[in-house]
Amino acid sequence: MATLVCENIVKNYKDKKVLEGVNLEIEQGKIYGLIGRNGVGKTTLLSIMTAQNPATSGQVYCDGERVWENRKALDHLCFSREINTMTPLGPNTLKIKEYFRVAKALYPNWDQKMAEELIEHFGISIKKKINKLSKGMLSMVTIAIGLASKADITILDEPVAGLDVVAREDFYRILVEEQASTGRTFIISTHIIEEAAAVFEEVIFLDRGNVLLKSNTEELLSRALHVTGDADAVDAATEGLNCHHAEMMGRSKGVTVLLEPGQQLKEGYDVTVQPLSLQNLFVALCGKEA
Ligand SMILES: Nc1ncnc2c1ncn2[C@@H]1O[C@H](COP(=O)(O)OP(=O)(O)OP(=O)(O)O)[C@@H](O)[C@H]1O
The missing domain is CATH 3.40.50.300 (P-loop containing nucleotide triphosphate hydrolases)
Incomplete structure (x- = not known):
């Protein structure tokens, strides 16, 4: 081999x-x-x-x-x-x-x-x-x-x-x-x-x-998250993290986060956190807006 x-x-x-x-x-x-x-x-x-x-x-x-x-x-x-x-x-x-x-x-x-x-x-x-x-x-x-x-x-x-x-x-x-x-x-x-x-x-x-x-x-997928919620809450929860592909809808915001080892979202904010598929992670990282 x-x-x-x-x-x-x-x-x-x-x-x-x-x-x-x-x-x-x-x-x-x-x-x-x-x-x-x-x-x-x-x-x-x-x-x-x-x-x-x-x-x-x-x-x-x-x-x-x-x-x-x-x-x-x-x-x-x-x-x-x-x-x-x-x-x-x-x-x-x-x-x-x-x-x-x-x-x-x-x-x-x-x-x-x-x-x-x-x-x-x-x-x-x-x-x-x-x-x-x-x-x-x-x-x-x-x-x-x-x-x-x-x-x-x-x-x-x-x-x-x-x-x-x-x-x-x-x-x-x-x-x-x-x-x-x-x-x-x-x-x-x-x-x-x-x-x-x-x-x-x-x-x-x-x-x-x-x-x-x-x-x-x-x-990779274990540290890829999609975070949504009120824009201020999302910004606060993801401050200092690797954020990609931010999408705004009025006051709401969605963002893809790729955590480095040892990192986590800041706690105490009213945000929804979902796992990402490989395809969506790829789009977030390599799509034009990334
Ligand atoms: N023989 C060649 N002469 C000149 N340019 C080339 C040649 N082969 C590839 N290219 C250019 O190099 C770039 C990369 O091409 P390549 O085929 O490696 O991409 P790819 O990622 O495999 O694309 P796809 O997913 O569309 O198949 C393209 O812009 C292509 O036009």
Whole structure:
């Protein structure tokens, strides 16, 4: 099993700054959720982590070894992403079984049986051509590639984007079972946050070029509160705390509070305190008004 470390990753596309010094440590044996708004740089970061895209500066290390052009380090990694069916060449001209042959050559621990069983489980014929698949079926193929790669660190970029709710639940069940039985590490990027919150042991919020937070999901939610009430009471109860996403409605105010360890709301004020969902916390911290 392996660990992955990003050290001060900067990425510019010409004069557009996307990543501004990302430091990140991925420990082994966890399912991470990578969450960020459209265009924030999730795919860019994931592709840099797997040496598919050069960083402008900074380094990625797998078990202490640089990943760039390093087969030994890359053997631990799989980055399975949406197949581009618009190009005249590439995987979309292949049948699924031919695409699996390419994957087999790429991933040293490739599990052909698992790949075929997953495709069958998803109700797709392995003889089907990639460019004849629906969006959801394409997601299923990228999921099958990621899981059957058996890579120590498997990264899936928006794997559920094309899946319906039943297929999404199915995927998360298979993912959790695979992680529990193998101890592999998974990094999953997604915009569909709420239903995945229980699956992610850790979440990483990417915002404005950097990692806004990386935290155990349960621990994070235990210190995230929504406080509402008369504006003066809310202000008094939350004084000195990390407050985000304040909303006013006449004299009433609602605010999201992220407590630091050891902090608590000031007592004695007539305010309503409610827990927050991961999705609402994300909106509060990474929404425009945050
Ligand atoms: N090859 C490229 N050349 C130029 N700009 C790029 C390139 N790839 C990505 N970008 C830009 O970099 C920014 C980050 O893109 P990226 O795809 O990494 O974001 P993302 O967080 O994965 O987005 P989404 O959630 O919408 O998929 C965007 O502004 C995008 O337009």
